[in-house]
Amino acid sequence: MTGTSAFFLRREDLVPLLEELAETLEVVAPVLVEGEAAFATWRGGALALDDKNPLASPMEFFLPKKEVLFRYVQYSGRYTFSEDPPRARLIFGMRPCDLQALKVIDGIFGAELPDIPYAGRRRSTIIVALNCTSPGEGCFCRSMGSGPGAEGGYDLLLTDLGRGYLVEPGSPAGVYILRAHQRHFEEADPEDQREKERLLALAGEEIIKRGPSLNPEKIREAIDGVDWEEAGRRCLACGGCSLVCPVCHCFSVLDQGVPDGERLRCRDTCILSGFSRMTSGANPRPALGERLRHWYLDKFVYIPEKTGLFGCVGCGRCSRVCLGEVDRWSLFKEAAE
Amino acid sequence: MKMDRSKKEADANGGTKIGRAAGAKPESYLPIQAEVVDIDVESSNTYLLSLRPMDEEDELVAVNYSPGQFLMVSVFGLGECPISIASSPTREPLQICVREAGKITQGIMAARVGDVLGIRGPFGNGFPVGSMRGKNVLIAGGGSGFATLRSLINYIADDRRDFRDVTVVYGARTSQDLYFTSEYGSWQAAKIEVGITVDMMDASWKGNVGLVTSLLADLDPVPGTAALCGPPMMIRAVARDLLGRGFIEPEIYISLERHMKCGVGKCEHCTMGRYHVCTNGPIFSYDVVGDLI
Numbered sequence: 001m002t003g004t005s006a007f008f009l010r011r012e013d014l015v016p017l018l019e020e021l022a023e024t025l026e027v028v029a030p031v032l033v034e035g036e037a038a039f040a041t042w043r044g045g046a047l048a049l050d051d052k053n054p055l056a057s058p059m060e061f062f063l064p065k066k067e068v069l070f071r072y073v074q075y076s077g078r079y080t081f082s083e084d085p086p087r088a089r090l091i092f093g094m095r096p097c098d099l100q101a102l103k104v105i106d107g108i109f110g111a112e113l114p115d116i117p118y119a120g121r122r123r124s125t126i127i128v129a130l131n132c133t134s135p136g137e138g139c140f141c142r143s144m145g146s147g148p149g150a151e152g153g154y155d156l157l158l159t160d161l162g163r164g165y166l167v168e169p170g171s172p173a174g175v176y177i178l179r180a181h182q183r184h185f186e187e188a189d190p191e192d193q194r195e196k197e198r199l200l201a202l203a204g205e206e207i208i209k210r211g212p213s214l215n216p217e218k219i220r221e222a223i224d225g226v227d228w229e230e231a232g233r234r235c236l237a238c239g240g241c242s243l244v245c246p247v248c249h250c251f252s253v254l255d256q257g258v259p260d261g262e263r264l265r266c267r268d269t270c271i272l273s274g275f276s277r278m279t280s281g282a283n284p285r286p287a288l289g290e291r292l293r294h295w296y297l298d299k300f301v302y303i304p305e306k307t308g309l310f311g312c313v314g315c316g317r318c319s320r321v322c323l324g325e326v327d328r329w330s331l332f333k334e335a336a337e
Numbered sequence: 338m339k340m341d342r343s344k345k346e347a348d349a350n351g352g353t354k355i356g357r358a359a360g361a362k363p364e365s366y367l368p369i370q371a372e373v374v375d376i377d378v379e380s381s382n383t384y385l386l387s388l389r390p391m392d393e394e395d396e397l398v399a400v401n402y403s404p405g406q407f408l409m410v411s412v413f414g415l416g417e418c419p420i421s422i423a424s425s426p427t428r429e430p431l432q433i434c435v436r437e438a439g440k441i442t443q444g445i446m447a448a449r450v451g452d453v454l455g456i457r458g459p460f461g462n463g464f465p466v467g468s469m470r471g472k473n474v475l476i477a478g479g480g481s482g483f484a485t486l487r488s489l490i491n492y493i494a495d496d497r498r499d500f501r502d503v504t505v506v507y508g509a510r511t512s513q514d515l516y517f518t519s520e521y522g523s524w525q526a527a528k529i530e531v532g533i534t535v536d537m538m539d540a541s542w543k544g545n546v547g548l549v550t551s552l553l554a555d556l557d558p559v560p561g562t563a564a565l566c567g568p569p570m571m572i573r574a575v576a577r578d579l580l581g582r583g584f585i586e587p588e589i590y591i592s593l594e595r596h597m598k599c600g601v602g603k604c605e606h607c608t609m610g611r612y613h614v615c616t617n618g619p620i621f622s623y624d625v626v627g628d629l630i
Binding site: 069072074077079109112265270277280294302 | 365366367370391411413414415416417418438439442451452453455569594595596598599601602603604605606607608609610611616
């Protein structure tokens, strides 16, 4: 094996390959958890790859819902701190939309004053991405430019060709895996590459056929046109959208334990009423409609200003969980094309 | 030596970029440890705490900041909250002024001399002290917002010849709520005009009663640059008054307060439209935030 262009992995070789990788790394992959596909530590056995992209995104392994920032131990009035080192991890089956989310978060957590826990996890995680050849209902990655095919941001990229996977490296770490486990790979046929292009084009058409796409250029205008007060009455303020959004990253920090304990970082969301409320009681965004508007403005205006990328990757998860009909389809009919 | 360096740092930091002190690692969530070395009672519910970093490598944190910047202050077990720096980098020690508001501020105020608090920072842009030099300066504060302005006033007082006419107007609810009363004399001695007012009259008070804007009518400050901190209603009234006097929007700087969890532009609690108050602020000019406050 000398080239670094494209390889072929037979379907039956996937699990043995992951088993080998799992000897030295924590392997995270879509598996069935209580009957539902979710990214979780893979402990051998079946993968849940036939289902749509799991509702719980793999961002959990970069920005966990709950993590210990550090532990503090007090001794005669002074403190000693300890932090956990990041774990060496491989995430298998990350979709192009979630790869794009990672690029957005890189622009926020990796920029200016980099977030050390995030940067540590980012460095110690190998990403094996999976192109979307069978997009889910409500996916609109094509509108957001994040899929169905991945463009960079992975160590290895797999495309399901039916009888096996086309495997393309995207980084030295990816090439290393190909070489270290070369008995599972064979040189890809030029026909495999064409098959990949054909499947992705089909997937793209499928996304358009299933529902209207969103025109990001029209979104700002659409946001201005929404009656947010009315939307606020429909929104249940459950925060479900933020919980499943791979780009949402609001967090809260709290201490647990006296005199020794942990400083925890937990997911939070700007949808909740207490999010911006100050101790004095003053609240810059007291109305739910205002908070909902901010949620969308951040994704479609502020994050693009900051990172050059949309804060929405078109994964469609927020629409899957929204019970209040304040998801993008209900709100931005005008921006649909 | 120390003063020169902190002056340069403060001028360079102020209003332009994110404050960064040698020794401190702003991107880390690990605080440095600082010992409470002195506690002054400013009012019935407000203490001025003097802090000294405990590790030699963190010593620069106590002088490398600019007026208007803030610290994330920790009481381990209760949590962390943003507190503006009340001292000037031209004078040690590092001081924070804390008013009892919630459980963390209560925890800070329960600290005694010798106790250890965690600090991270300094964070935020600070007042643009470099560009304020050579100009008339009007400083207007209301309530606990005066703490961050005291940093600026002492900074100017220690370098007084670099600034033209300097006027301070400050209002509190009652005379018992006025901060830093022992320092007004030293400011006046440094040729800083000082106007003080309270909302409510009491037996011990012989001074002005009324709004901060009434002081502006009396003192009639010459247009120049302005630094404001206080309740939103006071900020709006003072800014309107100053605009009427010929001050211009980009020269009216406002220090804003927001709920914060990280101080480094990640947690999103302090967002105000497209701005993060922690990294883009807390000092904003009126032309930028006038319609947001």
